[in-house]
Amino acid sequence: MNAIETASLAKLFPGGHGVHALDLTVPAGAIYGFLGPNGAGKTTTIRLLLSLLRPDAGTVRIFGEPLTAHRRGALAHVGALVESPSLYGHLSGRENVEVTRRLVAAPQGRVDAALRLVDLVGDADRLVRTYSLGMRQRLALALALLAEPRLLILDEPSNGLDPAGILELRSLLRRLVAERGITVFVSSHLLAEVEQIATHLGVIDRGRLLFQGTVEQLRRRAPARLLVGCDDVARALELLRAAGERATVDLGGTVVVALAERSGAEINRLLVEHGVGVGRLALDEASLESLFLALTRGEALAA
Numbered sequence: 001m002n003a004i005e006t007a008s009l010a011k012l013f014p015g016g017h018g019v020h021a022l023d024l025t026v027p028a029g030a031i032y033g034f035l036g037p038n039g040a041g042k043t044t045t046i047r048l049l050l051s052l053l054r055p056d057a058g059t060v061r062i063f064g065e066p067l068t069a070h071r072r073g074a075l076a077h078v079g080a081l082v083e084s085p086s087l088y089g090h091l092s093g094r095e096n097v098e099v100t101r102r103l104v105a106a107p108q109g110r111v112d113a114a115l116r117l118v119d120l121v122g123d124a125d126r127l128v129r130t131y132s133l134g135m136r137q138r139l140a141l142a143l144a145l146l147a148e149p150r151l152l153i154l155d156e157p158s159n160g161l162d163p164a165g166i167l168e169l170r171s172l173l174r175r176l177v178a179e180r181g182i183t184v185f186v187s188s189h190l191l192a193e194v195e196q197i198a199t200h201l202g203v204i205d206r207g208r209l210l211f212q213g214t215v216e217q218l219r220r221r222a223p224a225r226l227l228v229g230c231d232d233v234a235r236a237l238e239l240l241r242a243a244g245e246r247a248t249v250d251l252g253g254t255v256v257v258a259l260a261e262r263s264g265a266e267i268n269r270l271l272v273e274h275g276v277g278v279g280r281l282a283l284d285e286a287s288l289e290s291l292f293l294a295l296t297r298g299e300a301l302a303a
Contacts, residue, residue, distance in 0.1 A: 001064055003028045003151045003183035004049065009058035011044055019044050019207040021058070026185055026200065028063070028150075031177055033198035034187040035292055041207040042187040043082070046155050049185075050080055063150065079149035081157055085140030089129035093120055093139050096128055100143045114142040117180075118172060134165025141172065152176065154186040158193055166190075170197050195288035205296045215288070222286040222294070226264050228255040228271070229280030236276050243270060256284075 004026035012018040019041040026032045047053040060067040062074035097111045115121045118138040176182045203211040230236050240247035246258040
């Protein structure tokens with residue numbers, strides 16, 4: 001079963017901004033990275049998924065249950081952190097969690113359980129105004145986890161965090177998926193960070209979904225390149241092109257081969273057997289950032 005499914009989901013604002021005919025599929029148990037530049041429609045999409053906005057068209061299903069203006073029961077499975085966390089600085093971490101527990105009518109025992117999940121038990125009785133930004137973000141996640149959701153929706157959760165805070169958040173999200181089976185839907189512009197935790201990706205720009213699938217499926221749309229340093233560039237190009245390889249030379253004089261059929265070892269053997277001395281072989285895989293930029297610039301990638 002999928003955690004989230006949308007069909008032709010649309011919400012338009014004056015000037016044509018918003019989202020257009022989104023067909024999202026988020027598998028249960030995935031960490032789904034929802035990527036897009038500022039103004040692409042990420043937050044609008046999240047507000048539609050949480051029923052904070054009413055769509056102009058289309059449908060939303062959460063774990064198979066339809067989400068409509070009159071049927072919001074599916075949201076009982078969802079915890080969310082949208083924009084900056086709303087916390088009471090003059091209260092302790094535990095008191096903040098207790099306030100929310102009463103609002104959502106969660107059992108008393110969920111307070112300590114939620115604090116343990118985010119590693120805040122030791123700091124639970126400190127005033128929140130003394131917390132670091134990373135600790136505040138973890139406390140906000142504790143609030144989102146109070147009702148034991150099956151789906152966690154996070155909008156730019158790494159905003160403002162230092163490297164240590166980002167590392168903590170990354171570890172926590174992985175643990176929630178591995179130990180609790182929670183599905184995580186996370187929007188972000190920190191592409192390198194998403195690359196390290198996401199199993200699935202959706203790329204949106206100007207309100208339209210440009211790509212959806214696994215990280216590996218996106219990588220396959222831009223095959224890895226082999227960088228070859230050799231003593232006879234002209235001869236290497238001649239041999240490689242004659243063998244059907246797409247080979248070019250960069251500004252530094254390195255032969256660049258778009259890997260498709262042959263492996264790096266086979267290309268090395270081809271060159272060496274024909275008298276070309278190879279001094280360096282390096283695999284150059286496209287980063288998520290470069291693929292994302294290519295998509296949002298409208299550059300052609302393999303289907």
